Amino acid sequence: MVKCPKCGTEVVTPVKKWSIPSRKAAKRGEKRKLVMGIFECSNCKARFRSAVTAETSAGETVNVKNMVERIKGIKGELMQTLKNLREKINTLETERSSLMIEIGELKKMAESRVSALEGEVNMMREEVQSLRDLLGYTEESGK
């Protein structure tokens, strides 16, 4: 919104507008362009040039909207990542419990194998002893 230089009436929209690169903004490293416009006073019909100030705030509003949209997007991505992680955790927990069961079964199998071998070894010891007895060998005969 600008004021007519002749009568001071406020003019909202320009008849014509165009943007030029702002030297001040360029020095500050900003890409913002300065929007100029030709305004026509509704009261005295005077035409004058002025910077379009409303354009800047509209641009800033768009920026804020964009930022909000971006934040929403990032939030959505985070939610998706969390969901994926939860699913992964569930899968891993299921796999873990099935592996625990498998380990338990393997342990049982190994234990029964050990006891079977122990029984076999004991039988063989007894057999060796009985053969020694048969041949007349005793523990003292080795001297």
Ligand SMILES: [Zn+2]
């Ligand atoms: Zn005027």
